[in-house]
Amino acid sequence: xxxxxxxxxxxxxxxxxxxxxxxxxxxxxxxxxxxxxxxxxxxxxxxxxxxxxxxxxxxxxxxxxxxxxxxxxxxxxxxxxxxxxxxxxxxxxxxxxxxxxxxxxxxxxxxxxxxxxxxxxxxxxxxxxxxxxxxxxxxxxxxxxxxxxxxxxxxxxxxxxxxxxxxxxxxxxxxxxxxxxxxxxxxxxxxxxxxxxxxxxxxxxxxxxxxxxxxxxxxxxxxxxxxxxxxxxxxx
Ligand SMILES: NC(=O)c1ccc[n+]([C@@H]2O[C@H](COP(=O)([O-])OP(=O)(O)OC[C@H]3O[C@@H](n4cnc5c(N)ncnc54)[C@H](OP(=O)(O)O)[C@@H]3O)[C@@H](O)[C@H]2O)c1
Numbered sequence: 451x452x453x454x455x456x457x458x459x460x461x462x463x464x465x466x467x468x469x470x471x472x473x474x475x476x477x478x479x480x481x482x483x484x485x486x487x488x489x490x491x492x493x494x495x496x497x498x499x500x501x502x503x504x505x506x507x508x509x510x511x512x513x514x515x516x517x518x519x520x521x522x523x524x525x526x527x528x529x530x531x532x533x534x535x536x537x538x539x540x541x542x543x544x545x546x547x548x549x550x551x552x553x554x555x556x557x558x559x560x561x562x563x564x565x566x567x568x569x570x571x572x573x574x575x576x577x578x579x580x581x582x583x584x585x586x587x588x589x590x591x592x593x594x595x596x597x598x599x600x601x602x603x604x605x606x607x608x609x610x611x612x613x614x615x616x617x618x619x620x621x622x623x624x625x626x627x628x629x630x631x632x633x634x635x636x637x638x639x640x641x642x643x644x645x646x647x648x649x650x651x652x653x654x655x656x657x658x659x660x661x662x663x664x665x666x667x668x669x670x671x672x673x674x675x676x677x678x679x680x681x682x683x684x685x686x
Contacts, residue, residue, distance in 0.1 A: 451476050451495075453519050455564075457503055457557060458526030460486035462622030463574065466642035467523060472496050478516055480526070503553035509560045519564045521649065524557050525574040525615075527592075529624050531585040543588045550592035554599060567609040572649055573600040574615045577657060580666040581677060584685040604654060611652045615645055618662035634662040 452475040458464035460481030468479045472495040479490045480499045487498035501512035503526045527550045530542050554573065565571060576593040578586055600614035619625055619635035636644075636659050648656030657663035669677060 452521060453517075454478070454521040454523065455513075455516060455519050455561060456480060456523045456525060457501075457553075458574075459490065462624055462638060463617070463620055463641050463645070464523075464525040465490075466638040467525065467645060468496065469493075470642050470646055471521075475520075478513075478519075480512070503557060504548045506556040506559070509556055513560055513564075516561070516564055518566045519561065519569060520566060521570045521572065522557075522561050522565050523572040523574070523649075524554055525572075526553060527574065527624075529589045531589065532587045533585065535585075535587065538587075546588035547592050550589070551595050551599075554596060558603075562610075565610050569609075570611045570613065570649060570652065571600075571603065571607065572613045572615060572645075572656075573597075574617070574645075575600065577616045577618050577663050577666050579616060580663070580670045582681070584681060601654075611654075613649060613653055613656055615648070616655065616657040616663060617641055617645075618657075618659050618666075634659050 454471045454475045455478040456464050456468050457480045459468040459479035460483040468477050468490060471477045472493050475495065477496045478499055479487065479496050480501050481487055482500060482502055484500060487500055490496045491498040499512040502508045528546065530546050532539060532542065562571065573596055575597040578590045579593040579597045583590055597614050597616070600612055604612035619632035620641045621635055621637055625632060625635070641658070644658035645656055
């Protein structure tokens, strides 16, 4: 049985991944929501760990008993938008960077030494990392940095394969609050299938749905002035 640790396993993408891996692996499912952690722990293949990814001491104490890991999936995250760029909300920026970026450093410090040689590290970023998007100064910056972190680790970690996940829109509680159209959005089941397939093949860049992410990857190649002009069209 593989041993898989997943942060953000109490909801959305992380919960989909936890339920998938629990069919044939031992899953350490991490989150703060005690009610959902209790539900997950009813599965004999799931060990629920209550932790806050923004608090290093919480990660260290919750994961003390975790031994070897085959797959470490750092997925916990949140999304908040900057509504008024001119009156920049520094507290919002800090919150998003802490949950989506600094947490990765805290988790890596405690958990990377537990990943066995030949094991895998998976960091869930976002396709928002590909191009600058309106109102995404905090979220997009955190995810662009998360992708860089993952790809830089892929250079230096010689015995661990690193994958970075760039989802398009996935229907989860995180996106349910979005007040704008989400083109080509996919279900948690579709996201779980795409991510677990990519992990099984040890793909370095797991991105989906392809039609959506390939368009963003093409836009990424445009001169920045052209993208800034085009992006006015998607500004609400
Ligand atoms: N949904 C999308 O369209 C989409 C697209 C691209 C990328 N992503 C990324 O995919 C990841 C999962 O997103 P999702 O859509 O599945 O969101 P979600 O349904 O809101 O789930 C977020 C998860 O993160 C956990 N979490 C948040 N803050 C935490 C904290 N301080 N400590 C510990 N756990 C924390 C939550 O657990 P607790 O509440 O139990 O703490 C929850 O399990 C995120 O990194 C997100 O940025 C999502």
